[in-house]
Amino acid sequence: MSRYPAYRPRRLRRTEALRRLVRETRVVAEQLVQPLFVVPGRGVERPIDSMPGIAQQSVDRIADEGRRLADVGVPAVLLFGVPERKDARGSGATDPDGIVPRALRALREAAPSLVLMTDVCLCEYTDHGHCGIVRDGDVDNDPTLDLLAAEALAHARAGADLVAPSDMMDGRVGAIRRALDGAGFAHLPIMAYAAKFASAFYGPFRDAAESTPQFGDRRSYQMDPPNAEEALREVKLDIDEGADIVMVKPALPYLDIVRRVKDEFGYPVAAYHVSGEYAMVKAAAARGWLDERRVVDESLTAIRRAGADVIITYFAKDVARDLGRR
Numbered sequence: 099m100s101r102y103p104a105y106r107p108r109r110l111r112r113t114e115a116l117r118r119l120v121r122e123t124r125v126v127a128e129q130l131v132q133p134l135f136v137v138p139g140r141g142v143e144r145p146i147d148s149m150p151g152i153a154q155q156s157v158d159r160i161a162d163e164g165r166r167l168a169d170v171g172v173p174a175v176l177l178f179g180v181p182e183r184k185d186a187r188g189s190g191a192t193d194p195d196g197i198v199p200r201a202l203r204a205l206r207e208a209a210p211s212l213v214l215m216t217d218v219c220l221c222e223y224t225d226h227g228h229c230g231i232v233r234d235g236d237v238d239n240d241p242t243l244d245l246l247a248a249e250a251l252a253h254a255r256a257g258a259d260l261v262a263p264s265d266m267m268d269g270r271v272g273a274i275r276r277a278l279d280g281a282g283f284a285h286l287p288i289m290a291y292a293a294k295f296a297s298a299f300y301g302p303f304r305d306a307a308e309s310t311p312q313f314g315d316r317r318s319y320q321m322d323p324p325n326a327e328e329a330l331r332e333v334k335l336d337i338d339e340g341a342d343i344v345m346v347k348p349a350l351p352y353l354d355i356v357r358r359v360k361d362e363f364g365y366p367v368a369a370y371h372v373s374g375e376y377a378m379v380k381a382a383a384a385r386g387w388l389d390e391r392r393v394v395d396e397s398l399t400a401i402r403r404a405g406a407d408v409i410i411t412y413f414a415k416d417v418a419r420d421l422g423r424r
């Protein structure tokens with residue numbers, strides 16, 4: 099028996115004020131993270147063609163960017179370093195005076211309110227572009243763990259507030275947790291890229307980080323997109339090894355995973371709205387096919403509605419600025 103006309107859902111849609119009163123999901127600037135790409139040099143601002151509005155920036159420019167981000171209310175940045183030299187073991191990743199430690203120190207001084215997060219992986223530092231040491235044509239899991247732990251320590255010692263391993267090696271969260279604890283950084287949280295899929299949506303990032311694999315692909319370590327049960331196993335592994343935040347990546351094509359991870363574990367969940375998701379919107383908006391601001395608002399709302407607490411997005415600065423104006 100219909101409740102109509104006693105119940106008319108449209109009554110609460112009549113005005114924006116009524117809609118806002120009963121709105122169930124909100125995107126707030128306090129939960130947005132802006133990825134940044136730091137490169138060697140000075141005065142460098144190198145736009146990334148496939149990511150309009152995003153650039154590779156030298157440390158001095160990253161400091162300026164950090165001030166701008168803090169001014170518009172973005173609370174956190176996620177740093178990706180692109181070093182001058184790359185080699186087979188990604189040795190730049192563990193350099194205590196490497197590109198990311200230098201950016202951390204500059205940001206701490208320029209924008210002390212920012213939460214400084216660092217990506218922990220080797221792909222930006224290796225000349226083959228893989229996320230770990232390669233042996234016999236595949237990434238050698240266990241020896242890579244030591245390098246990842248050393249990289250996380252270098253970031254911790256340079257002032258990172260959180261480290262985010264994106265490599266997808268088995269056991270890396272436990273290895274990093276033990277290394278941090280053993281060096282006096284038991285207070286430093288780990289945001290694990292826990293359910294990270296071997297996605298075709300990462301293309302533009304690989305332009306930005308100059309990290310395209312020189313052979314093969316990342317399917318022997320990043321997850322197979324069709325697998326949801328395996329994603330829950332991956333998340334549980336990382337939680338058991340000490341992860342404080344668990345991430346699903348990419349975001350929009352994996353909202354079912356975000357929802358299941360949140361419901362299953364109740365942990366803080368991050369979703370990474372990746373470069374390909376950003377580039378698609380930018381390209382369509384540039385052609386007048388989509389209203390960028392409305393599409394971005396709807397996309398981030400969907401990610402929040404699926405259960406994500408933290409959203410890593412290249413739109414963070416634009417969205418925080420818009421939210422500040424409302």
Ligand code: PB1
Pocket residue numbers: 217219220221229264265299300301302303304309316371372373374
């Ligand atoms: O925005 C993006 O596409 C993020 C890409 C992501 C960064 N953590 C990885 C994707 C990839 O190249 O496989 C980098 C892997 N460490």
